[in-house]
Amino acid sequence: MDSFIGSSAALGAVVGVILALTGAGGAILAVPLLLFGLHLSIAEAAPVALLAVTLSAAVGAVMGLRAGIVRYRAAVLMAVAGTVVSPVGLWLAHHLPNGPLTLLFALVLAFVALRMLVQTPSKANPVLYAAQPLPPCQLSNATGRFVWTASCSRALALSGVGAGFLSGLLGVGGGFVIVPALRKATNAPMHAIVATSLTVIALVSASGVVSTAVAGRMNWSVGLPFATGALLGMLGGRRAASKLSRRHLEQGFALVAALIALGMVVRVVIGT
Template identity: 25%
Template sequence: MEITGYSASILIGISLGLIGGGGSILTVPVLVYLFAVDTVLATTYSLFVVGSTSLVGSASYFKKGFIDLSTAILFGLPSIAAIFFTRHYMLPAIPEHIIYMGHFALTKSTLLMVFFALLMVFASYGMIKKDREEKITDRQPASNIWIIAQGLVVGVVTGLIGAGGGFLIIPALVKLLKLPIKTAVGTSLLIIAVNSLTGFVFSLGQNHINWSFLLPVTLIAIVGIFIGSYLSTKIDSKKLKPAFGWFVLVAGIYIIIKEILLK
């Protein structure tokens, strides 16, 4: 299973490099099901893996001028505040054993994995559906209040389940702020990197970190993002995105079945 886990780790980076988002949503399932890491600890490890990988991935976009720093700050600051609140107050407030129904016990780990799986199903829809070109170009970007609100939502999601939230950030940047897709992807990677690494720092006092395990997984994912970035110059990512979306959908449904019906 560990060999499978390390192989899946490189796929996380490849997917980030190829389609610019969505790959991080695989990190927690890989850690939980292939490496047998505790769910709450897996969300902490995921923050480091996703943050480090996204930071490396954002470097090439920064060199090419495809990062909007002002948008990253406007979106990122509310996210960081939400992550701090979530990691320090919301996540610890969830009891380890929530409810018992016959032979089924709803635990904190089960709740987090089901919530994660539902987000995977939601994210898969955005990947599977065909992108339509916006023909109305004279619409004004959304107000800062909407961006701040979106940043808060992403921060809560990142804090709870350790996912970068690129499946939420990129559509927000394109549809609300009208950023070009390449700039949206680059800006999203920077926001994900800052959010995730900040969330990891916020979690250091709450978890014992096994660096001898975490660093190799992270390095493998980083190698993956270089491979994905190279492949993106050879392969049309628009054709791969729906296929990856179907994979995420199936994985999300599997997690729901496993956590609720097979317990």
């Protein structure tokens, strides 16, 4: 039992370091690590991953709130939309066979890896950026807050729905949905987008954790040490993150994610 707890904590620490080095999207590797490391099914691993994501994202969200960079009205709107849809994903996760669910997760992981490999820095070319239409959510020069319109509310709510559904279904925080959505729908600076994304992830993931716990489907003997390890790993990895190239880290993460996605597909094929 002690070795099992130790293995769970060690895997959590790996996830925490990945979170510190690559950002919120790195949490998507939590489920595959539980799948291969502790031999859990997707339905069993997803709530455990959500618990770790909730605690880790909450730390980042609190830091962002203290710095005053979280667009909290946008975060609340997205989180409410995601929280409404998250139980649907949870229900599907426990009613779909493990094989198709694993393949779906591998597909999402491969998509995240591909996008990280080919993405370009946001707004790198001011001439090209100026030629693009303005995003629906504009920050007011006077207040520093979003000017709320129907198109702005709709764009943010839809991204929250997507993040909430995937959070419940696959146990991922949804940072790989929220961050690109905020980059496309708003003119907020990147540090505000990341902080706002972490706030949404913390709120939506927390709702998934509560739903799972109420249903009696949370494996606390795995979840608590895993989440603790992730939190400690993230706090420890923050120092190393500032000394390494962000782009190289993202490329390395993408390659690892692609290999893991391939491994998940092979596992399903061999198991059938």
